[in-house]
Amino acid sequence: MTAAPLIDRRAGSELRPALRRRPTRFRGAILMFTVPFMALFVFVYVAPIIYSVVQSLFATQSSGLGFGEPEQVFVGAANYAKALGDTEFWAALGRILLFGIVQVPVMLGGALLLALLLDSAAARWVSVYRVLYFLPYAVPGVIAAVLWAYLYSPALSPFVAWGDSMGIDLDFLGPNVVLWSMANITTWVFMGYNLLIILSSLQAIPRDQFEAARLDGASEWRIAWSIKVPQVRPALVLTGVNSIIGTLQLFNEPQVMHVIADAVSSSYVPTMLAMGAAFVKNDFGYASAVSVLLAIVAGLISIVYYRIAMRSDA
Amino acid sequence: MTATLPPKAAVDEGARRQRRRRDDAEPELTVSRGAAIATLGALTLAAVYFLIPIWWLIVSSTKSNTALFNSNGFWFSDLSLIDNVVDVFTRQNGLFSRWLLNSVLYAGVGGILATLLGVACGYAIAKYEFRGRGLLFGTILGGLLLPAALLTVPLYLMFSQIGLVNSVWAVIIPALVNPFAVYLGRVYAAASVPDELIEAARLDGAGELRIFFTIGLRLMSPALVTVFLFTFVSIWNNFFLPLIMLTDQSLYPVTLGLYNWYTATREANYNVVITGSLISVIPLVVAFLSLQRFWRAGLSAGSVKS
Amino acid sequence: MKQRKILAGIVAAGAVVTMLAGCSSASGGSDSGSVTLGYMGWVPKADEAVAIWNEAHPDIQVEYSPVANGQEAYPKIRSSVQAGNAGCLAQLTYDQVPSFVADGMLLDVTDETADVADTFLDWTWSQVSPGGKTYAIPQDTGPVALYYRADLFEQYGIDVPATWDDFAAAAEQVHAADPEVTLSYLATDDSSTVAAYAWQRGASWFSIDGDSWKVGIDDAASLESAEYWQGLLDSGAIATTKRWDPGFYSELASGKYLSMIGAAWNTALITANVGDTAGAWRVAPMPTDGDSTDTANSGGSAVAVLKGCEHPEQAVEFATWLNSSEESLDILAASDGGGLYPAATEALDYDVVNQADDFFGGQNLNEVFKESAQNVNTSWAWGPTYSSTDTALTDGLSKVATGSSTLPDLMGSLQDSTLSDMEDRGISAIPAD
Structure with a gap:
């Protein structure tokens, strides 16, 4: 987000003259290898950001009864002001933050624990467990959400049926529960994947240290905590950043649960809010403003997380 | 930015190979029976968590719509797998x-x-x-x-x-x-x-x-x-x-x-x-x-x- | 060695799929001289009607693309118009027509439709002509009636309720007899029925006053309806459900609900999804407040002409045929084809609509629905930002279901949000009170 506009400015003013003074060897080859990717990168990553920012400064306006041709009017920061004053926006943002604060540590903690167990001397059949844990990753996110939606749905769920027979009233879709039901879906899909990254990192530690x-x-626990965990911190940082980014764009689970759960509104998470603004309310300016704000939040959180995770390293 | 990613891919490759040998061989040190059972128990429990939905999916794909509601979700009932597969592939002209x-x-x-x-x-x-x-x-x-x-x-x-x-x-x-x-x-x-x-x-x-x-x-x-x-x-x-x-x-x-x-x-x-x-x-x-x-x-x- | 083989395989696979891509993008051309119209909708057998049309009209070919229904479809239709590849026609429920017009997505076809206006029920024509210009051809209507299980009514000793007071009393009686079972339900994902309850009592959510809208979502009739239903919810006599969750049909089949207050298009859905209960169902008129015979409409669609359509004249010709000819309605109105209740005046006497139905114990449902259709309070209009209001209504109903809001409160907040939506858009609007 922040790095993207930088390259434009530099490339224009500073870089070119420098190159002219001291021509690089193999310039043609370098261009041939990098330009196709960079052109697409600019088209697919940088241009939409600029487009969003521009779009976010405009609003659709009509007049009278509203049946005349609507037009796009420059409104400055009005869409941002609207978002910041919109309780739905804050509620949606709050939900994913809460989701992230709980789900990411639980998932990564679980992955780390399982990885340490698999790496421990007591483990057997490591390769079998590894594959079993990884299996859910092969299930596309939206299919996983549908699958779990059925497992939660009161009409179909074997868990609810089992609860009933034991006299326990299980409700996976209640207003205070449904966020965690979704967190479970995300955890189910990605825990094994993160576990493997951590495990690979664990297995790269020279054995003679142990x-x-x-x-x-x-003791084994002592070794795990004092020797192994510090050395897999980069893997934890990586999986952590990935998970945070994933959380911020949470969409599949709430979109699927919206169909069956009253507690999941049409603007439950920011991505749904932006999509609804764009394709239900035809308010692309507001949708863009929400996206830009979320990208800023994503950048801030990633930087803060990275700083914290790396500082304690010293 | 670069530092967020483990910088030693090539090294890992070697370590992985070394590790695989260890998987198959007996572990170097003896572990108490209790620790071994506890570890395997925890690993198996986790495996059950990951597999239950998949098992449910497999079992359910063999059931008709009515059976889905009337039978135990974790065990087979009527076998309608073929009907279901045919339905999936013929619906909306395939x-x-x-x-x-x-x-x-x-x-x-x-x-x-x-x-x-x-x-x-x-x-x-x-x-x-x-x-x-x-x-x-x-x-x-x-x-x-x-x-x-x-x-x-x-x-x-x-x-x-x-x-x-x-x-x-x-x-x-x-x-x-x-x-x-x-x-x-x-x-x-x-x-x-x-x-x-x-x-x-x-x-x-x-x-x-x-x-x-x-x-x-x-x-x-x-x-x-x-x-x-x-x-x-x-x-x-x-x-x-x-x-x-x-x-x-x-x-x-x-x-x-x-x-x-x-x-x-x-x-x-x-x-x-x-x-x-x-x-x-x-x-x-x-x-x-x-x-x-x-x-x-x-x-x-x-x-x-x- | 092995790696190279895999690589070669990947490259080969790539070549194959590239060829496939070439094939798929090459298809879709049409004969020169003929006109091709795209048409998006969700009536189950519309493709069969389209095939009949295409057979008879080689010069006006229609390409039908099915979209998921209702709320799932609108984003698709909107994005297609936005992208300029929507074709010509799309199915919209009446409540969405003014919003689509306000968003600049529909084409004014007032001139092209001048001589077909009389083919359709008057009030449907005004629904597709917001602000006095016509943008769509009415397809079907949703006159509301009471679908009920005759066997269960007998079992619980309930008479068919003629008024809302009867209905409430029956609901309490059923609930007292078996707390697991309710007389009916409030569907939190079916805003159109909630609007219909207010509609029937004479509410006016939107009306035009000169060059300005009057908004009355919290008017006296709306609040009366909201309080009535909130009372039933509070006492537990009525449950909430999600009627578009397929799990609903298993609830319906199990006898959890003794009845369903719904529009005519539910006939086909009930028939298709709760086959085990065939013969047990009947239909009675929608309960009234006792003083008037007014009913209401819930849902029903029009086929709208989209912005960017290059052949509006032909599009209107096809849509008129589709929605009024016996040839087409024999398919679309049949209960295995969509069970549409036609908006064309004459179509209400077609055999496909007007016949005994074994699923309903040999009852001719048209006798109920035709009367209901005639008693629909026809002054109702939808506003130019109703697509937003509708989403807020659906979200609000879910809050009612989870207990974090009440129906009367919801009406108040919808009134506020609708007024502010209109203000944001520069549309002039005032509260109706």
């Missing part, structure tokens, strides 16, 4:  | 097979092109000195931090103005840009394509393109397969982009098609959605199981979600 610790009388 | 084919097309073509474009760019960043190289790489990795879903609506508006919406390209073009491919291309090029080899080829009079295609790509083939696999999966799994971009049902990928059936409210069609979901998952599961060693190599190099 031998030395064992000779000093350290 | 649109489902078209959807599957579309998914293969989008993920296949998108995966191949995204891999080539990204790896070529990563190769250039690794193997050539030029001004702005770091900035270029940083910008591309910055793309990883951007929630792609946020770009979809503006992208839709841009595409609609140039007439690309509701076409194959609307789904493929955005998928071609995969910053992770650049990252992995750079890491692998640095680790597995020796500079001396490139210099030697130059002395033999080979052009840069030829060197890339004959030497670079060959040496980086594990990276290519990994990047291809993960791009393939991310396109196959994508839902938001086709949802926004496509109107014509015959262009739908299988995810969107199934969602369309899921929200089709004129009839109770659980059996079709459930069986269709199972069928749509099978190709990826098979691909993942059979290509294990490739994606595991990719994961250890620090791959990314989506």
Whole structure:
């Protein structure tokens, strides 16, 4: 987000003259390898950002009864002001933040724990477990959401039926529960994937470090906590950033649950809010403003997370 | 930015191999029986969590609509699997097979092109000195931090103005840009394509393109397969982009098609959605199981979600 | 070695799919001299009607693309118009027509439709002519009636309720007899029925006063209706459900609800999805407030002409045929074809509409629906931002279901949000009070 406009400015003013002074070798080849990707990158990543920002400054306006041809009017920051004053926007943002604060640590904590268990001396059949854990990743997110929606739906759910037979009233779709029901779907799909990244990182730690610790009388838990965990921090940072980005664009689960759950409104998460503004209310300016605000939040959170995760490294 | 990603892909590869030997052999130290049982118990419990929904999916795909409501969800009842499969493939004049084919097309073509474009760019960043190289790489990795879903609506508006919406390209073009491919291309090029080899080829009079295609790509083939696999999966799994971009049902990928059936409210069609979901998952599961060693190599190099 | 083989395989696969892509994009051409009209809709057998038309009209070919119904379809239709590849025609429920006009998505076909206006019920024609210009051809209407299970009514000793007071008393009686079962339900994902309850009592959510809108979503009649239903919800006599969740049909089949207050188009849905209960269903007139015989309309669609359509004249010709000819309605109005209740005046006497139905114990439902259609309070209009209001209504109903809001409160907040939506758009609007 922040880096993208930078390259435009530099490329125009500073970089070109520098290149002219000191021509780079293999310029043709470099261009041939990088330009196709960069052109598409600009088209698919940079241009939509600029487009969003521009679009967010306009609003559709009609007059009288509203049946004349609507026109696009420059409104400055009005769409941003509207978003910041919109309780639905804050509610949607609050939901994904709450979701992220709970789901990301639970998922990564679970993945780390399972990875440590798989990496421990007590584990057997590691390759079998590894594949089983990874299996849900092969289920497309929206299909996973549909699958779990059926497992939650009172009419069809074997869990609800089982609860009934035990006299327990299970409700996965209640207003205070449904967010966590969705968190479970995300966790189910991505935990194994994150686990494998962490596990790969664990397995790259030279084994003699553990031998030395064992000779000093350290317990397995002690080794795991003091030797293994610090060394997989980069993997945790990576999976953490990925998960945060994923959380901010949470869409599949609420979109699917919206069909069956009263507690999931049409603007439950920011992506749904933006989509509704665009394709139900025909308010592309507002949709763009919401997207831009969310991108800023994404950038801030990633930077803060990265800073915190890396600082404690020292 | 760079530092967020584990920088030692090549090293991991070796460690992985070393580790595999250990898996099969007896562990080096004796573990108490209690610890072993507790560990395996926890691992098995986790496996049950991951497998229950899949088991339910398999069992349910064999049931008729009525049986879905009247029987134990975790065990077989009437066997209507064949009927369900026939229903899935004949509904709407056999649109489902078209959807599957579309998914293969989008993920296949998108995966191949995204891999080539990204790896070529990563190769250039690794193997050539030029001004702005770091900035270029940083910008591309910055793309990883951007929630792609946020770009979809503006992208839709841009595409609609140039007439690309509701076409194959609307789904493929955005998928071609995969910053992770650049990252992995750079890491692998640095680790597995020796500079001396490139210099030697130059002395033999080979052009840069030829060197890339004959030497670079060959040496980086594990990276290519990994990047291809993960791009393939991310396109196959994508839902938001086709949802926004496509109107014509015959262009739908299988995810969107199934969602369309899921929200089709004129009839109770659980059996079709459930069986269709199972069928749509099978190709990826098979691909993942059979290509294990490739994606595991990719994961250890620090791959990314989506 | 193995890697190279895989690579070769990938490249080969790529070549194949590229060829496939070439094939698919090459198709879709049409004969020169003929006109091709795109048509998006969700009537189940519309493709069969279209095929008959195409057979008879080689010079006006229609390409039908099915879209998921209602709320799922509108974003698709909107995005297609936005992208300029929508073709010519799309199905819209009446409540959406003014919003689509206000968003600049429909084409003014007042001139092209001048001589077909009389073919359709007057009030449907005014529904497709917001602000006095015509943008769509009416397709079907949704006169509301009471679908009920005769066997269960007998079992619980209930008479068919003629008034809302009877209905409430019957609801309490059923609930007292078996708390697991209710007389009927309030569907939180079916805003059109909630609007119909207000409509029947004489509410006026939108009306035009000179060059300005009057908005009355919280008018006396709307609040009266809201309080009535909130009372039934509070006492537990009525449950809430999601009627567009397919799980609804399993509830219906299980006898959890003894009846359903719904529009005529439900006939086909009930017949198709709760086959086990064939013969047990009957239809009675919608309960009234006792003083008047007014009923209401819920849903029903028009076929709208989209902005960008290059052949509006032919589009109107086809849509008129589709929605009024016996040839077409024999398919669309049949209960296995969509069960549309036609908006064309003469069509109400077609055999396909006017016949005994075994699923309903040999009852001729048309006797009920025709009367209901004639008693629909016809002054009702929808506003130019109703697509937003409708979404807010649906979200609000869900809040009512989860207990975080009440129906009367919802009407108040809809009134406010609708007025502010209109103000934001620069549309002039005042509260009706």
